[in-house]
Amino acid sequence: MFDVHVHAAPDVLARIGHDDQIGAAYARAGYSGFVLKAHHESTVGRASALSRSSGLDVVGGITLNRAVGGINPAAVLSALSTGGRVVWFPTADAHTQESAGLPRLGDLDERLDRSVLSVPPVLAADSASAENAAFVLDLIAEHDAVLCTGHLSGAECRWLLEQAEARGIDRFLLTHPSYTVPGMEPGEIAELAARGAHVEITAYQLFHQHGMTPARLAAVARAAGSRLVLASDAGQPDSPEPPAALEQLIAALTAEGLDPGWLRDASGDTPRKLVLP
Template identity: 85%
Template sequence: MFDVHVHAAPDVLARIGYDDQIGESYAAAGYSGFVLKAHHESTVGRASALSRSSGLEVVGGVALNRAVGGINPAAVLSALSTGGRVVWFPTADAHTQESAHLPRLGDLDERLDRSVLAVPPVLPADDEAVKNIGLVLDLIAEHDAVLCTGHLSGAECRWLLEQALDRGIGRFLLTHPSYTVPDMAVPEIAELADRGAHVEITAYQLLHQPGMTASRLAAVARAAGPRLVLASDAGQPDSPQPPMALNQLIDTLAGQGLDPGLLRDAAGDTPRRLVLP
């Protein structure tokens, strides 16, 4: 088992445990490893240290929010050149996050402005921004890293996939596309999966997403087919320990009639092959 999406302390939001405590929970559950995610800093150094100390395959990356300079090629090059494997396009600072009134760093201090990030087709004509996006994508391709869509809109996810295919990026993950952001419809998810995108479903959606049901998640899983990736997106104090949350998601989807073997692959071999070189 390999969890492609988990949060740990230290973080700007409360978390259920620190890196080493989260690692202990995965080791006790028999997982081979996980991807450590943070919205406002690179996790590459933290992941590397935990991997060395724990023996787990702990992977880090960088989310392209304002705290790292937004869609910033320098942050991406630094992360990928020091062992990072995952680049998330804007999450907490995506325009969708602000529109949906979901948590942002600016919530901690009113002196921060509320500016947001986007990519085409939402992005206004800005040569420098387009150049930076292109270089970020080139770096991902050159390092054979994973491109994750973050919290961008469905139209932006589609555009990113087109750019990824043009550049030969072979590792592309739609970040929880049925979550509140980006709230993509099942037929659109199925289309992008057919074109090569992996599709993430998270235990967080099952546990906390308003209006989400097991049957709706099962429909997304069927649309994803063999490109399904199951992850916890856990680490919140009001969620179970991340491996328990992911196991709960697997059991719930199995209860909807999905093949347990496919589900185990979606939480194990599939994400591990997607992330690891």
């Protein structure tokens, strides 16, 4: 088993455990490794240290929110050059996050403005930010890293896939596309999966997404087909420990009639091959 999406302390938000505690939980559960994600800082150094101490394949990356300079090629180059494997486009600072009223760093201090991030077609293609996005995409291609779409809109996810195709980026993951943001439907997800996008479903959706059901997640899984990736997106104090969260997601989807062997591949071999070089 290999979890491509987990959160740990220290973090802006409360977490169920620190890096070493989360790593110990995965080791007890027999996982080969996981991807450590944070919304507001690079996790590359933390993941490297934990990998050395735990013997697990712990992978880090960077999320392109305002705390790292937004869609910032310098931050991406630094993260990928020091062993990072994953680049998430904006999450907490995406324009969709603000529109949906979901948590943002600015919630902690009203002195921080509420500016948001986007890519084309929401963002003007001739802007400096669009040029930075293109530079970031070039860096992902050059380092054979994983491009994750973050919390951007469906139209922006489609644009990112087009740009990935043009650059030969094969490691492309739609970040929980059926979550509140971007809120994509199974038909659209199936179309992008047919073009080579991997599709993430998370246990967080099962526990915390308003209106989400196992049946709806099963429909997304069927749309993803062989490109399905299951992840926990856990680490919240009101979620189970991440390995247990992922097991509960697998059990819920199995109860919807999905093949358990396929689901195990989607939480093991498929994500591991997607992330590791």
